[in-house]
Amino acid sequence: MTDQSAPGAVEPVLDVRGLSARYGHVEALKGADLCAGKGELIAVLGPNGAGKSTLLRAIMGLIPNQGEVRFEGASLVRRDPVGVARKGVVLVPEGRGIFGSMTVYENLELGAYKIGRNKHELQRRLTHVFELFPRLKERLSQLSGSMSGGEQQMLAVGRAMMADPKVLLLDEPSLGLAPRVTGEILETLGTLSASGLPVVLVEQKAPLALKLACRAYLFSLGRIVATIDPREVKSHDELAQYYFA
Ligand SMILES: Nc1ncnc2c1ncn2[C@@H]1O[C@H](COP(=O)(O)OP(=O)(O)OP(=O)(O)O)[C@@H](O)[C@H]1O
Numbered sequence: 304m305t306d307q308s309a310p311g312a313v314e315p316v317l318d319v320r321g322l323s324a325r326y327g328h329v330e331a332l333k334g335a336d337l338c339a340g341k342g343e344l345i346a347v348l349g350p351n352g353a354g355k356s357t358l359l360r361a362i363m364g365l366i367p368n369q370g371e372v373r374f375e376g377a378s379l380v381r382r383d384p385v386g387v388a389r390k391g392v393v394l395v396p397e398g399r400g401i402f403g404s405m406t407v408y409e410n411l412e413l414g415a416y417k418i419g420r421n422k423h424e425l426q427r428r429l430t431h432v433f434e435l436f437p438r439l440k441e442r443l444s445q446l447s448g449s450m451s452g453g454e455q456q457m458l459a460v461g462r463a464m465m466a467d468p469k470v471l472l473l474d475e476p477s478l479g480l481a482p483r484v485t486g487e488i489l490e491t492l493g494t495l496s497a498s499g500l501p502v503v504l505v506e507q508k509a510p511l512a513l514k515l516a517c518r519a520y521l522f523s524l525g526r527i528v529a530t531i532d533p534r535e536v537k538s539h540d541e542l543a544q545y546y547f548a
Pocket residue numbers: 326329331349350351352353354355356357358507
């Protein structure tokens with residue numbers, strides 16, 4: 304039987320090799336190797352300042368970086384954020400990045416910027432997003448800035464889905480949210496990965512992420528210090544040894 308949690312057990316869609324990035328003299332990411340394949344949700348864990356957000360920014364080409372990011376087997380050379388997004392690698396950033404003075408519908412429409420005036424495709428994608436988050440359908444004309452934090456996070460994920468991603472990256476979608484709505488959103492991410500979409504989830508709340516993930520990468524001081532099979536984590540105290548090592 305193949306061990307589905309082992310890196311490489313599934314053909315990687317996103318394959319990150321030796322990725323490094325720095326802010327001035329701060330070496331925030333030091334040679335990260337990780338991958339995510341079809342149907343895999345991988346968790347990126349670690350304490351504050353471990354380099355998790357930097358990893359996502361470097362994959363997207365939002366900050367200068369060294370190393371290689373391969374997408375569907377080909378190297379994403381000279382990565383620029385727009386080019387990476389056009390390929391289908393889509394980031395839901397920390398803080399959500401939605402436009403508060405625009406309606407829910409307008410935010411969703413922006414996510415589908417690549418399809419131009421193709422109304423049929425727009426409708427198809429909206430229908431999918433409403434299946435994932437029925438609440439958004441009820442709030443289409445509401446200014447998104449007036450929605451609750453949980454609803455705004457649903458919109459951020461919904462808008463990313465409007466781009467029809469081939470890989471979805473999320474930076475702490477649970478930040479500041481109540482446990483119930485966090486559960487709802489993470490469950491939806493589980494559904495998306497089960498439908499085949501590779502999902503890379505940066506998450507501080509390790510126990511929640513480990514419930515969904517097939518594999519977790521634990522970061523500390525810019526490095527991956529452990530690759531974890533969530534089924535082997537007997538208690539969450541076990542993880543603490545890495546957090547406080
Ligand atoms: N714009 C920046 N300028 C300088 N240093 C930065 C910048 N952004 C991050 N850093 C530093 O890089 C390191 C990694 O930060 P990063 O935000 O990637 O960590 P993180 O694991 O995502 O933490 P958190 O969970 O708190 O968001 C930290 O030491 C941080 O202080």
